[in-house]
Amino acid sequence: MPYDADADRYDQLEYVKTGRSGLTLPRISLGIWNNFGYDRPLETQRAIIRRAFDRGVTHIDIANNYGPPPGSAESNFGTIFAQDLLPYRDELVISSKAGYRMWDGPYQDWGSRKYLLSSLDASLARTGLDYFDIFYSHRPDPETPIEETMGALASAVHAGKALYVGISNYNPEQTRAAHAALAEHKVPLLIHQPRYNMFDRHIEDGLFPVLAELGIGSIVFSPLAQGLLTNRYLDGIPQDSRAANSPFLGASNITPEYLERVRALHEIAAGRGQSLAQLALAWVLRVPEVTSALIGASSVAQLDDNLATLDAPPLTSDEIEAIEPFAVHGTGLRP
Ligand SMILES: NC(=O)c1ccc[n+]([C@@H]2O[C@H](COP(=O)([O-])OP(=O)(O)OC[C@H]3O[C@@H](n4cnc5c(N)ncnc54)[C@H](OP(=O)(O)O)[C@@H]3O)[C@@H](O)[C@H]2O)c1
Numbered sequence: 001m002p003y004d005a006d007a008d009r010y011d012q013l014e015y016v017k018t019g020r021s022g023l024t025l026p027r028i029s030l031g032i033w034n035n036f037g038y039d040r041p042l043e044t045q046r047a048i049i050r051r052a053f054d055r056g057v058t059h060i061d062i063a064n065n066y067g068p069p070p071g072s073a074e075s076n077f078g079t080i081f082a083q084d085l086l087p088y089r090d091e092l093v094i095s096s097k098a099g100y101r102m103w104d105g106p107y108q109d110w111g112s113r114k115y116l117l118s119s120l121d122a123s124l125a126r127t128g129l130d131y132f133d134i135f136y137s138h139r140p141d142p143e144t145p146i147e148e149t150m151g152a153l154a155s156a157v158h159a160g161k162a163l164y165v166g167i168s169n170y171n172p173e174q175t176r177a178a179h180a181a182l183a184e185h186k187v188p189l190l191i192h193q194p195r196y197n198m199f200d201r202h203i204e205d206g207l208f209p210v211l212a213e214l215g216i217g218s219i220v221f222s223p224l225a226q227g228l229l230t231n232r233y234l235d236g237i238p239q240d241s242r243a244a245n246s247p248f249l250g251a252s253n254i255t256p257e258y259l260e261r262v263r264a265l266h267e268i269a270a271g272r273g274q275s276l277a278q279l280a281l282a283w284v285l286r287v288p289e290v291t292s293a294l295i296g297a298s299s300v301a302q303l304d305d306n307l308a309t310l311d312a313p314p315l316t317s318d319e320i321e322a323i324e325p326f327a328v329h330g331t332g333l334r335p
Contacts, residue, residue: 003084006054013056014310018291020215021190023133023164025093025292027285028307029059029219034242035298036076037067044299046080051300053085053092055307061193061219061294062127063097063138064119070102074126082128092133096123097168097193099138111141111149120156135162136193137178139169146177147184154185168193168221172206179214189216191291196220196284198229198265198327208289217291220284224295224306228253228332229280234266240298253332261326268322277302278309283323286315 015024030052036045049060066073074096085092098119101109109115120135135156137149153165165187167178179189192211194203200222211218224230226249227242233254243249262276269279281293297303315323 003050005088009054009056011056012310013307015058016291018191018217019211021164021188021217023093023190023217025059025217025219026057027292027310028057028281029061029292029294030057030303031061031221031294031296032073032077033063033066034246034248034296036073037069038072038076039068040298042076042079045076046084047300048297048303049077049080050084051303053088055303057307058091059093059095059219059292061095061221062123063100063136064102064123065100065138070100071122071126074123078127078129089129094127094129094132095134095136095166096120096127096132097136097138098123099136099141099168110139111137111144111152113148113152113155116149116152117155120161124161131160132162134164134166134190136166136168137170140167140171140174146174147181150178150181150187151185154182154187157187158185164188164190166191166193169195172210175207175210175216176214179216189214191217191219193219193221193294195222196287196290197223197225198280198283198323199225199329199331199333201327201329208287211289218289219292219294220290221294222296223284223293224277224280225332226296228258228262229265230277230302231266231275234259234263242298255332258332261328261331264326265323268319268326272312272319274309274312275305277306278312279315279323281306281309282312282315283320283327285309286320 014027018025062074098116107114156162182189196203232241237243266276269276284290284293295306
């Protein structure tokens, strides 16, 4: 069936500016790190992406290595984009990244100009896009001068292959250095993509003030701690879950301490008439420097559950205080 996007798609979500830029992002964005490789049915992927756009999710986040195998999420997205989304290109913000291993040899990863720009061309070819809206350095490279890495991002903008640039997993000092290096090329640093959720609070230690001072937006990844901050594991480990199937999450994450905290959070969510996932998303969105929460979803039902977060009012200070004893950094970390 040809795809015709929902006419009411822009009546449902909130949109905000990304830092001190003109780019607006939805408060909840969709990432395709997991659930969009060759290991999953294309029809499920298509249903999730169509539903997201129908609900006003204008931003889809990808990276060169997403799959499995690496590259397959970009290829699958390219197929779905060509069939469904091509007429809507100007309504979409599509990002990709480079930083992790993609091929053999000395130019396969990290932050050299050689790797970043060849990876960008390969990502454009896989997705079939003419440009990415945002191109990221996926991780800081301790062995490459920041001027080289940021110079490559600036070249991507000047070549018309990216409209904006971002960084991911950079600490506050590295963020300042990246911002300054890009300024030399008159390219603003649009956005930072760090991990942030109730069980990983490391960025509270200094990143937010830097983002506010420099006018950089942020899109926080794994806001549901890969599913740990949902009802997914309250009664065991479902066979189709990430903990059962992914190298990034496993049974060792489901500790008694984790279950105790997550059950308490579940109660607080129920008191607000929300799911635990919705509480977890409202919690990251309470931070003024957070532009968007970057979720994953393995089904349309999960996506809908997450987007309904925005139907409820923001958390009150009493609710934030009640959450605090259970939002413990390191919960669910593998021993
Ligand atoms: N820059 C980086 O270094 C980096 C790293 C990681 C991720 N990211 C980005 O962030 C995106 C999101 O990461 P993530 O997938 O870890 O995010 P997440 O939202 O924390 O976790 C998503 C997983 O949680 C479960 N889930 C989601 N909604 C649910 C709901 N309502 N009820 C029950 N379970 C639910 C699903 O697990 P099941 O699959 O078990 O159903 C889903 O796959 C990625 O796609 C990627 O774009 C970036």
